[in-house]
Amino acid sequence: MKRQGNNQNQPPRIVVIGGGTGLxxxxxxxxxxxxxVTAIVTVADDGGSSGVIRDYINVVPPGDIRNVLVALSDMPQIYKKIFQYRFVSTDQFFSGHAIGNLIIAALSEMNDNGIFYAVQELSKMMNVEGHVFPASNEPLVLNARFSDGTVIAGESEISAAAKTIERAWVSGMNENVPHAVNEVISAIMEADQIVLGPGSLFTSILPNLMISNLGKAVCKTKAEVIYICNIMTQKGETERFSDADHVRVLNKHMGKKFIDTVLVNTETVPKKYMDYQKNGEYLYQVKHDFNGLRKEGCRVISNNFLRLQNHGVFHNGPQVVDELLRLTGRPLSWFDDECN
Structure with missing residues (x-):
């Protein structure tokens, strides 16, 4: 039986797993x-500033971790802006790097115990409310096998291949078997709710679940497992996918129907709204297949989760969170009253 809250008088323990801009x-x-709140963040990113830093000093890619730290931080806005500041292209030495990425990389070098514990120190410095846990204490490589039998390593290379992905997995350094530290597993097993996404199916969500002990914990936990389905399909990853296809891929990789509830957006993206030059990785709106979702054994919650901004398509964070909080079994007023 799935857990719906450890104690109705205590805040629900919500673990959110993913990466990218959706988390x-x-x-x-x-x-x-x-x-x-505990955020478990992917460490398989190899693009942009994170990729460059990773290549030079062999550290866990810091970009997704940086954005999550800022999202949960209570430090003054000016400090957040400094942490997020990205050097302009004319600064040749620092070009494209965010200050926060450099700080995370420096702390990981200073801490002999690895990136996981460096992030815990930084969380205290940034007055983070909740927990930010890298999915692994070492950088991981995302691998994919395509329908034509070819295999490619590296998140950026996989996305650029523009082929149908059949299987994805992660590998560690020196052929080590990737694993999550005990704190990550404990957070999952003790959670009241596990949230997957929103985020890229193959490059933000599955890299976490493919860490053996982490994926097993998600399948064993008594917490309700909720998947927030993407609104748009992605080039090189989920072309022509329906919402049921997303869930089917997740269940197939885990070897069981482990997702309890799926949140799907039902609002139509206006024609010609998307700026495809700016958002070239997105193709079409994800099609709905409610019969397919039912066959995957999950409950479906559909609503208008759409937020349109700057000719891009995003999830409406407050609307999604209201649904998540309802699923804890508490009225929404409980959360507002407790915050006052």
């Missing part, structure tokens, strides 16, 4: 509510 959207909205 901070949900965390920012959760941060404003009375919930005990």
């Amino acid at each position: 901070p959207v949900i965390l920012k909205a959760l941060h404003k509510k009375n919930a005990d």
Whole structure:
């Protein structure tokens, strides 16, 4: 039986797993509510500033971790802006790097115990409310096998291949078997609710679940496992996917139907709204297949979760979080009253 709250007088323990730009959207909205939040963040990113830093000093890619820290931080806004500041292209030595990425990389070098514990120190410095846990204490490599039998390593290379992905997995350094530290596993097993996404299916969500002990914990936990389905399909990853296809891929990789509830957006993206030059990785709106979702054994919650901004398509964080909080079994007024 799935758990619906450890104690109705205590804040629910919500673990959000993912990466990319979708994770901070949900965390920012959760941060404003009375919930005990833990973010488990992918460490397989190899693009942009994170990729460059990773290549030079062999550290866990810091970009996703940086954005999550800011989303849950209570430090003054000016400090957040400094932490997020990205050097302009004319600064050749620092070009494209965010100050926060450099700080995380420095702390990981200073801490002999690895990136996980460096992030815990930084969380204290940034007055983070909740917990930010890297999925692994070492950088991981995402691998994919495509329908034509070819295999490619590296998140950026996989996305650029523009082929149908059949299987994804992660590998560690020196052929080590990737694993999550005990704190990550404990957070999952003790949670009241596990939230997957929103985020890229193959490059933000599955890299976490493919860490053996982490994936097993998600399948064994008594917490309700909720998947926030993407609104748009992604080039090189989920082309022509329906919402049921997303869930089917997740269940197939885990070897069981482990997702209890799926949140799907039902609002139509206006024609010609998307700026595809700016958001070239997104293709079409995800199609709905409610019969397919039922076959995957999950409950479906559909609503208008759409937020349109700057000719891009995003999840409406507060609207999604309201649904998540309802699923804890408490009225929404409980969270507002507790915050006052």
